Amino acid sequence: MRVPLIFVLLVACLPLQAQDYFLKQYEPYNEAIPSPETFLGYGIGEYHTRHDRIVHYLETLAEASDNAEIETYGFTHEKRKLVMLRVSEPAHLSNIEELQRQHLAYTDPKQSADPQADLPIFVQLGYNVHGNEPSSSEAALLSAYILVASNHPVIQRFRREAVVFIDPTINPDGRDRHTQWANSYRGNPLVTDSQDAEHNEYFPGGRTNHYWFDLNRDWLLAINPESRGKLQWYHKWYPNVVTDFHEMGSQSTYFFEPMKANGSLDPIMPRENYEDLNTLFGSYFSKSLDSIGSLYFTKEVFDGTYPGYGSSYPDLQGGLGLLFEQASSRGHAQKTPFGEITFPFTIRNQLVSSMTTVKAAVENKAMLRAYQKDFFKSGLENAANGRIGAYRVEEKYDKNRFKAFIDKLLIHEIEVYKDGEDAIVVPTNQPQYRMVQTFFETYETYRDSVFYDASAWSVANFYNMKYSPVRAVSRGEQITDTQGLYPVPAVPHSDYAYLIDWQDYNAPAMLYNLQSKGLVLSSAFKPFTTRVGGVEKSFTPGTLVLPVSLQKKTPKEVHDLILQAQETFKVPTYAVASGYHLKGVDLGSRYSRPLQKPKAAMLIGEGVRSYEAGEVWHLLDTRVHMPITKIPLRDFRGASLDNYNMLVLVSGRYRWNDSEKERIREWVAKGNTLITIAGGSEVAIENEWADVHLVEAEKDSTESVNRLPYGDASENIGKESVGGVILKIDLDLTHPLAFGYSHPQLPVYKNNEVWLKPSKNPYATVGQYAKNAHIDGYLSEKNREEFLDSSASLLVSPQGRGRIVLFADNPNFRGSWYGTNRLFLNALFLGNHIRVPN
Template sequence: MKLTQLLILTSFIYLFTTTPLIGQDYFLKDKTPFDDKIPSPEEFLGYPIGEQHTRHDQIVAYFAKLAELSERASIESYGKTHENRKLIILTVSTPENVKGLSRLKEQHLKYTNPSITPSNYNELPIFVQLGYNVHGNEPSSSEAAMLTAYALVASNSPEIKTYLENAIVFIDPTINPDGRDRHTQWANQFKGNPLVSDNYDAEHNEGWPRGRTNHYWFDLNRDWLLGIHPESRGKLTWYHEWYPNVVTDFHEMGTNSTYFFEPMKPIGSQDPIMPKENYEDLNNLFAPYFSNALNNIGSFYFTKEAFDGTYPGYGSSYPDLQGALALLFEQASSRGHLQDTDYGTISFPFTIRNQYVSSIATIKAAVENKETLRKYQQNFFKSAVTNVAKNTIAGYEFGDAYDQNRNKAFIDKLLLHKIKVYKKGDRYVVPVKQPQKRMVQTIFETYNKYRDSVFYDASAWSVANFYNMKYKGLKSLSLEEEVTSTAGVVDITKVSKSDYAYIMDWDDYNAPAALYYMQSKGLLVASGFKPFSIKTSAGNKGFNYGSVLIPVSKQKKTSDEVFAIVKDAQEKFNVPVFSTNTGFSTSGIDLGSGNFRKLDTPKALLLIGDGVNSYEAGEVWHLLDTRVHMPITKLRMSMFNRAPLKEYNTLVMVSGGYQQLDSLQQKKIKEWVSHGNTLVTIANASKWVIDKKVVKEKLIKKEKDTVKNKTVKRLPYVDARENIGRERVGGAIFEVDLDITHPLGFGYRDASLPVYKNNEVFMAPSKNPYATVAKYTEDPHIDGFVSTDNYENYLRPSASLLVSAIGSGRVILFADNPNFRGSWYGTNRLFLNALFLGKHIYVPKVRE
């Protein structure tokens, strides 16, 4: 080994093995002098940064103290988490800038207005938003946020003063407080004294579901586009108020890695909607700042090889579609306080310092390139309304005539992203030519050609398909009334009192929530298994499959009490409910028909714990908690043997290995189902019940090569990862043909339904002709990447949704995930039908 190589390696090992718990000088010695009236993080917390993990409430308290003591800082809250923790932002600049922030904001926002052309590019401070800790168990960045805030508020160095004069810095120290505190508690409670660096120590191996995700086990770094959770909705509302020029997104990665900053690997789409100037010019402009800063402290790093910003819902990609430069940073994680690596040990303070140094370097780069960034933001929004090609789509028309609450949810998402929406009769129109043109493209456009075949995440995100929102492109527009809120989107007739019966449409997205509310209040209800028309208080009305009947005379309550409950249900969930005074239908089944089946109240179990996909489990929990307002018992795998299954009528299993369920427990599940109960399996759990022969269905499996001595094509080793990754279905959207006469299809009017697939579970259609509820169509591709082999040989011939009988019960098998990321309003109904109608779903026996 050459001497220079030996010196570099020795330096690298030294950096990792040193545990520098030496107070703030390790981080801040080049930012002196400091204002002694401002406490450092160490003085405020009572321990040096990096000595232990800091709770979110302590971080908030420290930021509040900085704002209290210094005219350089102000603090605001932009929301609360599911667990009621504050989401806060500290704004830091000169006292003059902080006092005049509203005036500066007004001038800054002119650059986002395509109709005007300000040119004072260098006179206005640049707006920089530093975002930290979106993944709760990637904790180094929140500690760095405190150091960054202290340096900006307390340092009197010429460098810091220059930054303050030329920048407004917004510091969001913890984007995911619930997850952070879950991880903080874990790391601190298992911290040893002396520190234990052994990778197998409990400190470095969190228990399920780990701290990465929020309260409902969602990955908030995928939620910028989807805007499902209060953390994201609060941040998006704040974002569209300020439109910062630069946004950071600090993360951690594998312990044996080093440090990553942008540029990323080349963007995956052949026709990206993000301007090339962003992902090439601006990233390359900023990269030397990070390189120099990390070189100065001897840290190693890499760029260009990994990660991609193709999915527009990351903290490092969404701002790119808002005229900003979004920047991803990834630090090798100590996953605790000190951990072994291939190059010695890596300490928590070391990881924090890299994040802190990159934070300061970001501000420096932004300040020194103010003019470039402002011109870019200005051109970004101007190009949205000027660069519209001829003979292309002028806008999109959408709207579901039968489901106003799904319309409302979709419009809410458009408005959250500041997309302009207009009313057109009973439908809606979104013009392409508007400042948020690129978000319009994101919502509606679909793709099937890609430069790259391996994606860091999903390759499909056309949100209109998430909502099963049928839409069409328009060549010309005639815009009428602009929709600025969702307040008047749902327009229903208030139900009037009846002494005979009430009928609720099942087509509406909120109908399951209203049904559960009525059941929980003690009403007896039934589902219509065939359509009918009947005279109601609103005239003759046609009702679809699944319509809910509330017969007044069958209740154990007075007619006034029944009406009060029905009225409350309608008001709470804004659903179409009608009264009738007759059981005689003008067409179809009468109200006394045997095709009305009494519905039992779901009493459901969800298996959770080690080996279970926490994302999918959280999606089920979130759906039932926040939209249906129905409890579900979350049963840890370790408690399975003790649980009295007979007290429940529904069991949900999401993707997982389920190694804990031995043959006796598998038999227990099968016997429970056979007694008339419902097992619902999602994705890899469906594969599990097939592999374990709980059901008699089959998978379409890839054939093994049995030919001996067959010549195998020789391929370059360097291409192995991409070639193998190409066969992974990372996330794409496909069309299925749904049997809308089947109870699982109740509430749908159109047999064509988009579904989301991010697995390699390919179920063969059932041999029973009535058991394949949804099958992929002949040409099912809608959006996203899928390899030719997977598409032609496995996906196209397979089924998306099956029902398999066991005794008097049934197993409902989803090959795809109907609840993906809390956003698939279009397929949630399939899952909810399984819960509410499960008892009445059977598979007619046929001769084999």
């Protein structure tokens, strides 16, 4: 291929040297293919490389060599490309669709496929899911160059016996945020002092994506476009081995699997995965790292219990997921107690592990193929031996939330069938049986009490789905797409009023849309029954009322705006001709209260938990289409709160002086609403804005202290933390914060130790943990006995004419808790009408 002029000029002008530190082992290279150093104009490790340049380099490899092809599998929130470079010998790439067809036969239990067949193994090298863990994307550039350009016999064998898929940057938005930081503060000479700005990013840092989500937790939940694109790619290819490269604290060395023992008592992944295959591949990694003198450790930390990591999701798809953790230089070079750690050193360890992964996969092709085939076969066998034939899920009232849940099943290739108008069945007898288990099974007993992350992930509870196991399966029409599912008829014209169903998940979005178009709506704070199209119909508290005569637009303009909103949000809407109702309150009742358009702000910045702040931002941006002003704490002193009627405070360390604290108190007292989440509720209590108290453990001054082994301290302390558990609360359905719910019991997610005392005011405790509240996940006996049974989940505390809504739990956790989002949105849209009676 003709080399672009820019490369000729670059090579002519710069005295570039080959980077033997990385590349010498695999010489010779095809001189017609530019190395990363030639392309970039600097050696790998000298600077952090922007994502666009990474993509451009991989595109250049695909143009320059028949050994590579590139595809775009998606785009990030900030519209950066997500790409996959496919590397193999030209004969394989020209026949890739046939190889794909043969490979997928191993994932279909109905097909016979010989594990000994002469078929290349599929290996997917995934890099940089956390944006400020940058060494792996630099290693991706080197891995791509070696696999494409090297003529070394070992690499020729890799191309002959494998198809390698290279995903260079799973989180481009976060990576570029960190890249800009590290390069901006890079010194010359390099500054290795750990206190230098280069090594200490400001809020929110580069770890997360655009909305500050941790994409390494999103494989199961599939909320973000980066994850959805990757999952759609994954289920086209089902690679046999998948890598997940990370970085950790600078004081560490290097970690590879095996991990610590799986926390589940009876893991749903086959034992062969986390014992045999991990141990086998671990022996390869130890030899490779020994050969270059790198220190490492295994088995001590990290666990693959949660199925939504990049290193655990493949384990539930017949593949082998592999986690790597490299001590980070947090910039270009940094001093540590063990000496200086440099960016090139961190890159080399990741590169060595990349090449070793391909080597181990190629040398154990038959074993990996047999494992993949047996994985899906054993799934069907397990289903047949179980007592559950299917899970039946019913949702009569909120079809948009139901569709969101069905979409989540479908993206994981789970088979779903209709069961009448309001229900679905999910059979267990299907290749994705283990994913069905992941969605519906709950657990209370565990082998380990300390988890690296969540110990509960039954996704059906995230969506507040009412489901039950059934023995017999009655499969109706298969659902393969949510488009057109549960259509909503267009509302007919009315000259009197329209009613909008507040039980629908999208109703707040439709409300904000209509408010933004200048329409005035109210909410019915009591139930009523009226006639719609000549048929008697009941409406629940929260129902939106849009009286036509009170608008500043013509009846036709009002109808057109409602039709546009209904087309966008698919919310059931009804035309009525009279305000006189058969039962309950009438439309002109004092219980029909006009709604204030929310003008929301949220405090962010150093000390604030970016995950929780990002979840609020994401919810309002992507589902409600409502702006929220993000005020940095550094600017709070000069910021005016008078522009807002809602203020959100998530967990964090807020260092205010007395006058700043008083400003917030006075702002609430004027009639505004402060919404606090988890640790933010503790802040409201500590500053005495809310007349609420925390539950404290009982102390017995006479109790003696038992002597315990020092070596068990971290485990004993760790088991009392609440890493992530699903609990059940009892809701007061008459309270505005609970409007839209049809059942008083609701699953909530708790991943903190914020335990609120129920209010002394009998009307202020909106949600309290139910008797036998545990649904799923590990919770210690101490937490159950001393805290859970005497705590509330959701309270309201008056402050002057305003109020504080205090969440003990996170209603927006990881963008996935559709079931509790409504509590938060009710606080935003209905909060100004909440009065706490004395």
